[in-house]
Amino acid sequence: MGARLAGFDVKIAIDFDKDLQSSYSLNFPTTDAKLKDIGQITLEDWQDWLGDKRPDGIIGGPPCQGYSRIGKRDKDDPRNELVGHFFRHVELLRPKFFIMENVEGLLDEGTVDGVMTSLQSIAEHYTVLDPLIINAADYGAPTDRKRVVIIGYDASRMEPISHADILGKQLKHKVTVKEAIGDLPEPLPDSAKIRDYCYAELKEQNQFKVSKYAKGLRKHPPKGFGNEAAIKKLKDGYVSGFHITDHTPSVAARYVATPPGKVDKISKSARLEWRGQCKTLRAGTGADKGSFQAVRPLHPEVGRVITVREAARLQGFPDWFLFHPTKWHSFRMIGNSVSPKMSKALLEAVKSKMNLKLAA
Numbered sequence: 001m002g003a004r005l006a007g008f009d010v011k012i013a014i015d016f017d018k019d020l021q022s023s024y025s026l027n028f029p030t031t032d033a034k035l036k037d038i039g040q041i042t043l044e045d046w047q048d049w050l051g052d053k054r055p056d057g058i059i060g061g062p063p064c065q066g067y068s069r070i071g072k073r074d075k076d077d078p079r080n081e082l083v084g085h086f087f088r089h090v091e092l093l094r095p096k097f098f099i100m101e102n103v104e105g106l107l108d109e110g111t112v113d114g115v116m117t118s119l120q121s122i123a124e125h126y127t128v129l130d131p132l133i134i135n136a137a138d139y140g141a142p143t144d145r146k147r148v149v150i151i152g153y154d155a156s157r158m159e160p161i162s163h164a165d166i167l168g169k170q171l172k173h174k175v176t177v178k179e180a181i182g183d184l185p186e187p188l189p190d191s192a193k194i195r196d197y198c199y200a201e202l203k204e205q206n207q208f209k210v211s212k213y214a215k216g217l218r219k220h221p222p223k224g225f226g227n228e229a230a231i232k233k234l235k236d237g238y239v240s241g242f243h244i245t246d247h248t249p250s251v252a253a254r255y256v257a258t259p260p261g262k263v264d265k266i267s268k269s270a271r272l273e274w275r276g277q278c279k280t281l282r283a284g285t286g287a288d289k290g291s292f293q294a295v296r297p298l299h300p301e302v303g304r305v306i307t308v309r310e311a312a313r314l315q316g317f318p319d320w321f322l323f324h325p326t327k328w329h330s331f332r333m334i335g336n337s338v339s340p341k342m343s344k345a346l347l348e349a350v351k352s353k354m355n356l357k358l359a360a
Contacts, residue, residue: 001317002343003059004028004225006351012049014038019329020336026227026322038062039085043092054093056354059347061101061338062086087118090152094125097153097161097350101338106148107131119150126152132163134346136339141316142175142213143278145339149346159353169345177300178274179211180313187244187307195325199233200242200309202319217318226320239319241309243327245296252303260300269305271298278314283335294335308334316341 003010010028015021016037024033032049038060062082083102090098106115119128129151136145153161185200202218203210210218220231230240247255251267258264260273270279282294296305306314308323308330316339323330 001027001321001340002338002345003057003347005222005340005344006347008057008347008351011055014041019324020333022329023322023324023333026230027320028225029227030224038082038089041089046089046093055095056097057350058086058090058093058095058098059100059343060086061336083115084118087121090122090126094154096157096354097151098126099346099350100150101343102148102150104133104146104148107133115150119152122152125154127155127160128152129161129163132166134166134342136316136342137174137277138170139339139342139345140171140175140213141314141339141341142177142180143281143314143316143339145280145315145342147338147342151346151350153350153353161350161353165349165353166346169349174277175213176275177272177278177314179213180278181214181306181310182274183210183214184239184307184310184313185242186302187242187304189244191243192246194243197230197240197322197325198243198308199238199240202237202239204237214313217313217316219318221318221320227322230320230322234320239309240322241312241330242307244307245305245327247304254303255298255305256303258298264298268295269298272300272306274300281311281315281331281335283332294331296331315339 010031012032012034013021013024013028014034014036015024016035018035021033021035024031034049036045062085083100083106086098086100106112115131122128131148131150133146133148136143136147149166151161151166183203185203188198188200191198218234220226220234233239254264254266255269255271258269258271260271261276263270272278278297281297296311298304299306299310308327309319311331311334312319312321312323315334315337317334317337318340323333
């Protein structure tokens with residue numbers, strides 16, 4: 001999303017999880033979405049897909065569960081090897097630049113050595129910036145979500161990139177939860193078991209104070225983005241992602257009694273504050289890892305967890321974006337994602353270094 005919004009033409013998108021990849025082509029119909037394991041992809045595969053062309057950039061976020069400070073931090077988790085495969089593909093394709101995103105735990109003792117070893121494979125051809133920790137909240141998303149980014153570029157084909165270029169994209173204003181979701185309707189009753197995109201009607205802007213942030217996410221997508229049916233719905237005033245999560249009366253009462261900014265002791269769900277920001281949204285696991293649902297934040301005012309669309313707004317996704325017909329996989333998509341607000345800023349900073357003519 002960030003790359004497209006920054007002006008890049010994304011040719012190929014790769015993911016191994018069919019559920020997480022399921023909505024990609026709906027939102028980006030001009031991109032070739034591959035259901036593949038990057039550990040198994042070879043140079044011959046790239047040649048079949050790209051011919052004799054090379055991409056300007058490679059961007060990615062190898063699975064982070066093995067590095068997460070929240071999880072088990074299993075150094076033998078096979079998904080950890082995908083960081084090495086990311087750099088293997090950089091070496092195979094030799095793009096002008098690459099950006100890799102991951103959790104802060106990537107830089108912890110016991111894991112950072114493996115990353116540095118992987119970087120050695122491409123060190124001869126790229127200038128690699130020191131890993132940089134950035135927060136989506138500094139780039140216009142209403143979520144306190146810190147991530148590590150590693151950026152490398154070919155100095156023979158691009159102008160120099162520095163940390164200052166990335167940090168210079170930060171914004172002074174911090175978007176609040178109220179600005180992000182205050183205009184959204186309540187979830188639809190009796191929709192807990194419905195397997196569709198669950199559209200609800202947005203409040204009219206002239207009847208309700210809608211923030212600048214929300215107005216931006218309500219806009220129709222640029223040409224080449226989005227699903228035709230979802231765009232038509234948006235034009236008619238309807239947005240997806242409003243499945244209800246049924247709570248018993250006692251649980252709903254407990255959630256209402258939880259003060260904003262505090263955590264419910266039983267569910268461990270944090271209550272959002274209207275004037276604050278959301279903590280990092282977590283993804284949960286797929287069927288291969290036990291199908292665990294992530295703990296979801298509580299609405300700042302109502303006794304319930306947030307909806308899929310509220311989570312999407314908090315992460316920075318526009319209203320035309322479709323996730324999955326189920327809450328479970330939708331929250332997995334959002335929790336695994338990079339905020340489009342942050343990724344757009346990153347890719348804009350990098351793209352500006354491609355448009356300048358190199359000195360002779």
